[in-house]
Amino acid sequence: MNTATIPNSLRTQPDECGHFGQFGGRYVAETLMPLILDLEREYKAAKADPAFKEEFDDLMKHFVGRPSPLYFAPRMTEHFRAIAAEQGKPENGAQIWFKREELNHTGAHKINNCIGQILLAIRMGKTKIIAETGAGQHGVATATVCARFGLPCTIFMGATDVARQQPNVFRMKLLGAEVVPVTSGAATLKDAMNEALRHWVAHVHDTFYIIGTAAGPHPYPELVRDFQSVIGKEARAQLLERTGRLPDLLIAAVGGGSNAIGLFHPFLDDTDVQMLGVEAGGHGLDKEHAASLTGGKPGILHGNKTYLLQDEDGQITEAHSISAGLDYPGIGPEHSWLHDIGRAKYLPITDDQAMEAFTLCCQLEGIIPALESAHALAALPEVAPKMGKDQIIIVNVSGRGDKDIFTVAEKLGVKL
Amino acid sequence: MTNRLSAAFSKGRPALVTFITGGDPTPDATPAILDALVAGGADVIELGMPFTDPMADGPAIQAANLRALAAGTRTADIFRIARDFRARHPEVPLVLMGYANPMVARGAEWFAAQCAEAGVDGIICVDIPSEEDPEIGPALRAHGISFIRLATPTTDTARLPAVVDGSSGFLYYVSVAGVTGKQQAAVDSIKEAVARIKSGTDLPIAVGFGVRTPEQAAAFAAHAEGVVVGSALVDLVAQHGADAAGPVRELTAALADAVHNAKALA
Numbered sequence: 001m002n003t004a005t006i007p008n009s010l011r012t013q014p015d016e017c018g019h020f021g022q023f024g025g026r027y028v029a030e031t032l033m034p035l036i037l038d039l040e041r042e043y044k045a046a047k048a049d050p051a052f053k054e055e056f057d058d059l060m061k062h063f064v065g066r067p068s069p070l071y072f073a074p075r076m077t078e079h080f081r082a083i084a085a086e087q088g089k090p091e092n093g094a095q096i097w098f099k100r101e102e103l104n105h106t107g108a109h110k111i112n113n114c115i116g117q118i119l120l121a122i123r124m125g126k127t128k129i130i131a132e133t134g135a136g137q138h139g140v141a142t143a144t145v146c147a148r149f150g151l152p153c154t155i156f157m158g159a160t161d162v163a164r165q166q167p168n169v170f171r172m173k174l175l176g177a178e179v180v181p182v183t184s185g186a187a188t189l190k191d192a193m194n195e196a197l198r199h200w201v202a203h204v205h206d207t208f209y210i211i212g213t214a215a216g217p218h219p220y221p222e223l224v225r226d227f228q229s230v231i232g233k234e235a236r237a238q239l240l241e242r243t244g245r246l247p248d249l250l251i252a253a254v255g256g257g258s259n260a261i262g263l264f265h266p267f268l269d270d271t272d273v274q275m276l277g278v279e280a281g282g283h284g285l286d287k288e289h290a291a292s293l294t295g296g297k298p299g300i301l302h303g304n305k306t307y308l309l310q311d312e313d314g315q316i317t318e319a320h321s322i323s324a325g326l327d328y329p330g331i332g333p334e335h336s337w338l339h340d341i342g343r344a345k346y347l348p349i350t351d352d353q354a355m356e357a358f359t360l361c362c363q364l365e366g367i368i369p370a371l372e373s374a375h376a377l378a379a380l381p382e383v384a385p386k387m388g389k390d391q392i393i394i395v396n397v398s399g400r401g402d403k404d405i406f407t408v409a410e411k412l413g414v415k416l
Numbered sequence: 417m418t419n420r421l422s423a424a425f426s427k428g429r430p431a432l433v434t435f436i437t438g439g440d441p442t443p444d445a446t447p448a449i450l451d452a453l454v455a456g457g458a459d460v461i462e463l464g465m466p467f468t469d470p471m472a473d474g475p476a477i478q479a480a481n482l483r484a485l486a487a488g489t490r491t492a493d494i495f496r497i498a499r500d501f502r503a504r505h506p507e508v509p510l511v512l513m514g515y516a517n518p519m520v521a522r523g524a525e526w527f528a529a530q531c532a533e534a535g536v537d538g539i540i541c542v543d544i545p546s547e548e549d550p551e552i553g554p555a556l557r558a559h560g561i562s563f564i565r566l567a568t569p570t571t572d573t574a575r576l577p578a579v580v581d582g583s584s585g586f587l588y589y590v591s592v593a594g595v596t597g598k599q600q601a602a603v604d605s606i607k608e609a610v611a612r613i614k615s616g617t618d619l620p621i622a623v624g625f626g627v628r629t630p631e632q633a634a635a636f637a638a639h640a641e642g643v644v645v646g647s648a649l650v651d652l653v654a655q656h657g658a659d660a661a662g663p664v665r666e667l668t669a670a671l672a673d674a675v676h677n678a679k680a681l682a
């Protein structure tokens with residue numbers, strides 16, 4: 001492993017070749033390589049074009065409904081203060097704030113990225129859109145922007161996920177998308193991504209692939225991060241305005257890592273702000289899980305070098321999480337880098353812990369979080385009671401939980 | 417070691433390159449299938465290293481990868497199969513083909529050394545384009561293993577020098593933008609593409625993807641130094657399992673006959 005020399009700014013990655021330290025890169029079939037280079041050129045041009053930013057910002061405001069609120073969660077805060085007091089630390093219990101991405105149009109942060117990518121697709125003259133989806137949130141967001149801009153949309157989704165995320169499958173169809181169930185492997189997000197890549201190599205000339213997380217070949221991790229950074233930029237300005245200070249800790253769930261990097265990135269150079277990415281610990285790290293950083297090692301999959309769940313032969317092992325959006329054996333390359341240089345910490349949370357946090361958030365704050373976001377909330381018992389009352393935690397509530405009610409009902413033994 | 421590869425492409429007629437997946441249906445069944453390829457007249461053998469996520473492959477080779485892994489095929493089995501092949505066939509070039517992660521899992525240096533020790537002549541890696549050459553290229557070249565790159569219909573003239581740089585043995589022209597075993601390219605497009613690539617390299621060019629029958633193979637061979645056949649052979653393994661050697665040998669012989677005589681016919 002390279003002992004990364006830490007650059008002056010942590011916000012200037014990746015390098016010209018798409019590397020975040022030793023991670024990232026462009027590990028794709030030759031057929032895709034020229035297209036990836038085209039996308040890189042087009043993204044550079046778009047970034048320098050004020051009209052692109054103007055259109056993006058306008059859609060964010062009027063179509064997505066941004067800015068999303070930064071909300072002080074009073075009862076959640078009190079809950080952990082009470083726990084701290086029980087533990088003999090009455091002076092403890094951080095202030096808990098939520099970044100309310102679940103209030104976005106389509107109910108999650110995924111739409112931020114889709115708006116950016118469809119504008120790029122249109123700039124490049126592509127006429128068809130494909131995407132992979134796990135929980136279906138990215139599929140719904142992609143189908144939504146395709147409807148908005150009148151482009152045909154095909155969504156690849158693992159057959160297992162089709163079964164456990166029925167409401168989202170129906171939403172995608174209502175929005176006019178074709179949903180292709182993928183049956184290979186464990187029929188989850190990884191397999192959906194394989195199939196999307198297969199489709200893409202056969203349709204390179206007219207098709208744009210809207211990748212749903214901050215992973216894949218360069219420039220995807222960079223551009224997805226940039227589009228999602230609206231989360232952290234807003235949160236930073238909102239907290240400064242409300243409290244005159246920066247947060248002490250940021251918490252976000254990490255599937256591929258887009259909502260987390262979107263929150264973290266604008267704070268990377270604020271050295272006093274700590275960051276915690278929450279991985280899906282599934283049934284526990286000694287059993288099936290999806291914690292690539294905690295339980296995996298670096299390897300190459302889906303176009304990038306990053307931490308992966310794999311055996312010693314480099315065969316990818318199946319991930320497991322109760323949350324379809326976290327059920328992936330890899331993670332975006334920038335997180336692998338932040339992990340290796342120690343700038344962000346990563347913590348696995350089990351299915352059961354996430355379920356507890358899910359219920360707690362519903363009952364204490366009147367917010368039904370996505371199961372993915374419930375993983376982020378489930379880190380609070382570990383950290384909030386140990387921090388002082390004047391300290392501030394921002395949790396990214398990346399999505400709302402309406403899509404998960406069937407999974408949750410089943411887990412709670414309730415028949416709907 | 418590259419000698420075996422260059423010799424295969426210097427026989428004064430096109431070469432037949434054949435692909436099967438190592439460990440399919442079982443590691444024990446693979447040697448007999450490889451022998452059948454040689455007996456049928458294949459000039460170069462590509463041995464696929466199975467991978468859990470064969471994202472550049474169509475249904476036939478995807479299924480072969482999963483059969484091999486389900487049979488417990490490990491990287492050590494692939495190298496054992498290669499080593500034994502080299503002992504039985506000292507003159508026949510053997511190329512490992514697969515995906516990056518199994519090749520770099522223990523480090524590129526380890527992998528290249530194993531290849532050299534097992535008598536492997538070259539490597540084809542689907543997901544290491546020339547941009548990522550440092551990942552494995554230097555280790556392969558240091559051990560005298562050819563890094564065989566892929567050129568595709570999207571590889572334009574400007575890009576070709578980068579693709580050719582650092583590669584050796586032969587250049588694999590992927591005739592269609594797509595996955596293995598699916599569509600077939602028009603012969604005219606191949607003629608034109610091979611001519612374009614020829615202007616940028618002296619390496620022999622083998623054309624593959626979608627070639628199933630002796631007739632198709634002959635048509636492609638008329639315009640290149642070699643033709644690669646994979647999915648059609650893998651389909652026979654799927655159909656006949658451990659008894660695939662006979663049918664594989666038959667199809668290989670028909671393909672070899674067509675390819676070897678192609679230039680004379682054209």
Ligand SMILES: Cc1ncc(COP(=O)(O)O)c(C=O)c1O
Pocket residue numbers: 108109110134135136137138212213214253254255256257258259260324325326370372373398399400
């Ligand atoms: C609500 C929500 N949060 C988080 C995720 C995980 O993705 P990422 O890590 O890219 O934010 C998903 C993925 O589907 C999601 O739907």
